[in-house]
Amino acid sequence: MAGPSRFGNISLLLICLSAAVVVVSCNKIESDEEPIVQLPNGKIRGLKRPGNYLSFESIPYAEPPIGKNRFEPPKPYLANWTGIRYATQHPVLCMQWDQFGNKKDLLSGVEDCLTINVYTPSLTRNKPYPVLVLVHGGAFTFSSAQENREDFLMANGKLIVVKMNYRLGPLGFLSTGDDVISGNFGLKDQLLALEWIKGNVAAFNGNPEKITVLGFSAGAASVHLHMMNKNFEKLAAAAVSMSGNALPYWVVDRNPKKKAVALATFLNCPTDSSSSIKRCLQDKDPTDIVRTIKEFQKPYIGYNPAVPFSPVVEAKTVQNAFLTEKPEIIIKSGKSARIPWLAAFTKNDGGYNAAEFMQKDSNGVELIEALNERWQELLPVNLYFKNAVDESELEAFTTSIRQKYMGDEKFTAQNYFLFQKMYTDVIFADSTKKSWNLHKEYTDSPFYGYVYDNPRPRNLGNTLSNRTDINFGTVHGDDFYLLFRGPDFDEVSFTENQKKMSSNFVRMIEDFCLKGNLQFGTCKFAENSSKTKGIVAMYITKDSCKPVSVDEL
Numbered sequence: 001m002a003g004p005s006r007f008g009n010i011s012l013l014l015i016c017l018s019a020a021v022v023v024v025s026c027n028k029i030e031s032d033e034e035p036i037v038q039l040p041n042g043k044i045r046g047l048k049r050p051g052n053y054l055s056f057e058s059i060p061y062a063e064p065p066i067g068k069n070r071f072e073p074p075k076p077y078l079a080n081w082t083g084i085r086y087a088t089q090h091p092v093l094c095m096q097w098d099q100f101g102n103k104k105d106l107l108s109g110v111e112d113c114l115t116i117n118v119y120t121p122s123l124t125r126n127k128p129y130p131v132l133v134l135v136h137g138g139a140f141t142f143s144s145a146q147e148n149r150e151d152f153l154m155a156n157g158k159l160i161v162v163k164m165n166y167r168l169g170p171l172g173f174l175s176t177g178d179d180v181i182s183g184n185f186g187l188k189d190q191l192l193a194l195e196w197i198k199g200n201v202a203a204f205n206g207n208p209e210k211i212t213v214l215g216f217s218a219g220a221a222s223v224h225l226h227m228m229n230k231n232f233e234k235l236a237a238a239a240v241s242m243s244g245n246a247l248p249y250w251v252v253d254r255n256p257k258k259k260a261v262a263l264a265t266f267l268n269c270p271t272d273s274s275s276s277i278k279r280c281l282q283d284k285d286p287t288d289i290v291r292t293i294k295e296f297q298k299p300y301i302g303y304n305p306a307v308p309f310s311p312v313v314e315a316k317t318v319q320n321a322f323l324t325e326k327p328e329i330i331i332k333s334g335k336s337a338r339i340p341w342l343a344a345f346t347k348n349d350g351g352y353n354a355a356e357f358m359q360k361d362s363n364g365v366e367l368i369e370a371l372n373e374r375w376q377e378l379l380p381v382n383l384y385f386k387n388a389v390d391e392s393e394l395e396a397f398t399t400s401i402r403q404k405y406m407g408d409e410k411f412t413a414q415n416y417f418l419f420q421k422m423y424t425d426v427i428f429a430d431s432t433k434k435s436w437n438l439h440k441e442y443t444d445s446p447f448y449g450y451v452y453d454n455p456r457p458r459n460l461g462n463t464l465s466n467r468t469d470i471n472f473g474t475v476h477g478d479d480f481y482l483l484f485r486g487p488d489f490d491e492v493s494f495t496e497n498q499k500k501m502s503s504n505f506v507r508m509i510e511d512f513c514l515k516g517n518l519q520f521g522t523c524k525f526a527e528n529s530s531k532t533k534g535i536v537a538m539y540i541t542k543d544s545c546k547p548v549s550v551d552e553l
Contacts, residue, residue, distance in 0.1 A: 032122050037203045042081040047088050049119075053154040056087040056204065057117045061196040062189060064112035065167060070282050071174065071181045073320065074114060074192045090146050091115045095286055096168045097293040098142040099303045100463075100487075106294070109144075111286045113165050116193055119150050120204045121157035129160045130210035130513040131201050133236075134484065135190055137217025137244070139307045141169045141293070148216075148484035152502055158510045160206040164193040170263055170289050173309035174281075175256035180274035183256055183312040184322040190222055191322065194235045212238040212513045216480040218307070220244030221251045224343070224435070225311060228323060228330045232337040238512060241343045242480050246327035247438075248431035250307045250384035258387075259296070259309065266292045301367055302356040304382050331438045338445040340516060344479065344537075345432050347453035350423025351461040351475030353382065358416060358465040368419065371411035375402060383426045401426065420472070428476075433550055436528065436535050446527045448518050449537035451553055452479040454501060457493040483509060497542055520545050 035046040035054045046056035062074035069075065093109030101108050121129060132153065136143050145163035153161050166172060166189035175183025198208050213236045215223035220241035226232045227239055228246065246252070253259070261271045267288055269280035281289060296308040314321035330336055357368040371378060379398050380386035389397045405422035409415045432449070439447045453474050461472025477486065482502040504521045512518050518525035523545035526536035535550040 032124055035123055036084060037123065039200060039203060041077070041079060043084045044087040045084045046118075049151075049154075051151050051154055052121075053157065054120050054123065055117065056119075058089050058091045058115045059087050059118065060114065061116050061164070061193050062114035065114060065171070065185070065189075066111050066286075068282060070111070070171065070286070071185065071278055073182075073185065073188045076192060076196075077114075091117060091144065091165055093144045093146075094165050094168050095171060095290050096138075096142040096144075097290055099139070099306065100142070107287060107291060111171065114167070114189055114193075115145075115165050116196060117145055117163045118201070118204050118206075119154055119161045120206065121154065121160070123205050125205060128202065128205050128207040129158065130212070131160045131162060131197070131206045131208070132509065132513055133162045133164070133194065133197055133211060133213045135164065135166075135213065135215035135219035135222045137215070137219045137480075138168065139250075140173055140186060140218045140310050141307065143168075147487050148480075149486075149489070150484065152483060152485055152506055153509070156506065156510065159513055160201065160204060162197050162201065164190065166190050166193065169293060170309050171286060173253075173311060174260055174263065175253070175312045175314075176260045176274035176277060177255075177257035177312070178274050178315045179317040179319075181260065181278050182314050182318040182321065184314060187222060187225060187311055187322045191226070194226075198235050209237065210513065211236050212240065212509075214240040214242070214483075214509070215244065216242045216484075217244045217476065218310075220343075221246055221248075221311075224341075225251070225323060225327065227337045227339070227341065228325075228327050228335070230335060230337055233339055236337075236339060238340040238516065239337075239342070240509070240512070241341070243345050243349050243428055243476055245343055245431055245435045247435055248384070248427055249388045250427060251310060252323075252326065253310045253312050254387045256312045262296070263289070263292050266295050300378060300381055301370060302359070304356075304378070305384065306353060307384065328438065331435075332442050334442060336439075336443060338443060340445060340512075341439065341447045342449070342512065342518065343432055343435055343447065344450045344452065345424075345428045346474045346476065346478050347451060348420060348424055348455075348461075348473030348475050349428035350420050350425070351459075351472040352464065352477070353427060354416070354420040354423040355461040355464040355472055355475070357419070358413065358467060358470060360466075366413045366416075368411045368413060368416060371419075375411065383423070385426075416470075417473075429553070433553065436537075436550060440528055440530060440532075440535055444530050446529045448525045448528065449535070449550070450520070450525070450540055451537060451548075452540050454478070454497075454540065454542040456481065456498065457495060458488070458490060460488075463488060479505065482506075501542075523547075 046054050049055050060077040094113035095109040095111050097106045098108050145165050150161045167186045172186030213223050221244040223239050223241050224246040264271050264277045270276040293308050359367050455474045456478045459475050461475045482505045508520050525538050526547050528535050536547045539548040
């Protein structure tokens with residue numbers, strides 16, 4: 001009879017779900033109903049998800065980056081197992097200081113976190129699926145693979161989606177500016193994950209020759225940084241950067257040694273040499289290291305700087321360095337990867353960073369008022385140019401930025417949208433346009449762009465300001481969360497227009513992965529390259545989409 005067998009399977013599954021890693025010796029039918037995949041390390045078993053797709057989660061791709069592996073490049077996970085390993089548990093967070101975490105303590109996650117999630121429509125279809133890899137955002141400091149849900153993209157059954165965790169904050173991006181603590185460990189994690197995906201995605205019925213890598217925010221910057229290496233052509237057929245690229249001030253840190261010394265000082269470590277800093281920090285509790293972020297943010301207002309640790313140009317003596325020159329120099333030298341690239345930003349992208357200043361203090365006064373006395377101190381930090389501009393020129397540069405956007409106006413709630421425009425341009429829009437221009441002049445591969453102008457009913461602006469009485473416009477993530485459902489997803493506010501836009505974005509990415517062409521609804525993207533005249537991006541609104549010259553944006 002079927003009953004005992006069914007209950008036996010349920011009991012076995014409950015056992016498997018009771019721990020993060022469970023290995024069971026058994027023989028099961030390999031099918032979409034009981035999905036089992038053979039990897040070089042052994043067999044793994046996934047789950048069939050609502051929406052009729054299969055998930056395989058928390059697959060290790062690197063050795064735990066703990067102890068003497070802390071502040072070292074990742075090492076491939078080589079351990080084997082017998083029987084079947086259950087890949088059914090959501091991944092743990094990489095240790096982080098989470099802007100959106102518990103307000104009493106923003107610390108969460110663990111240090112041993114380097115895993116991959118794979119979602120496939122079917123293991124049995126004869127034709128392999130194209131693959132979309134997500135590099136999550138979070139200011140190089142927080143978030144995870146699990147935060148961005150894949151179900152919108154899996155609904156049509158046309159793609160495999162892969163997500164990864166990588167090291168964050170000081171554990172992922174601390175650098176002494178030499179070959180002792182080289183930096184870029186989070187990016188090196190991503191690279192190892194991409195190599196794992198290239199080598200193993202066929203086991204999930206994926207096509208390793210049709211991999212598109214998509215990133216959002218810091219993930220978008222990461223994707224563009226991967227393009228600074230010609231070898232990326234071997235791993236990816238195309239790339240997408242949503243609200244981020246390699247060029248803005250917040251991406252590449254110009255003075256990492258200063259931060260490494262400061263962090264070591266916070267933890268009472270010797271600072272006489274890089275080696276002494278490294279030895280001391282490798283012996284520290286990782287929670288103490290990550291908690292130092294609050295020390296870097298303490299002099300300022302809110303969660304600023306939002307990117308306390310970021311990628312660096314590594315020393316020439318670093319073996320297998322990820323980045324050895326500034327991205328702009330690499331693009332101009334012709335050494336960047338030649339693959340199709342889509343880069344985009346939202347109309348009011350800077351609302352993510354700026355909206356926090358619309359919170360009210362205990363007296364009911366918006367935090368933006370504090371800038372009137374402290375703008376020379378705060379703007380260079382909040383807009384990330386403090387370490388990018390010579391100290392002798394910093395005051396004049398800060399004044400020029402303020403004058404360009406605020407003129408002689410005070411920082412007030414009434415002038416908030418001038419303030420937000422400054423954030424949008426300096427942090428996101430200007431660098432995206434500059435990237436488009438550089439790729440047109442110095443590369444011969446096609447690139448595409450869009451600007452999205454259609455706000456979600458409730459977005460990050462509302463979340464960060466703790467207010468619902470302000471329409472912040474189309475802020476950071478208002479396009480991305482229509483592809484990868486965010487943690488603040490609200491079914492009630494998912495309007496018919498939002499559903500339509502989500503469907504258009506999903507089809508747009510599916511076509512890019514499947515065919516290499518781009519179309520949003522009925523609007524075909526202009527292909528830009530060194531051979532085309534000017535640069536044309538798609539301008540997408542609630543009711544329309546149209547090609548627009550970059551000079552008009």
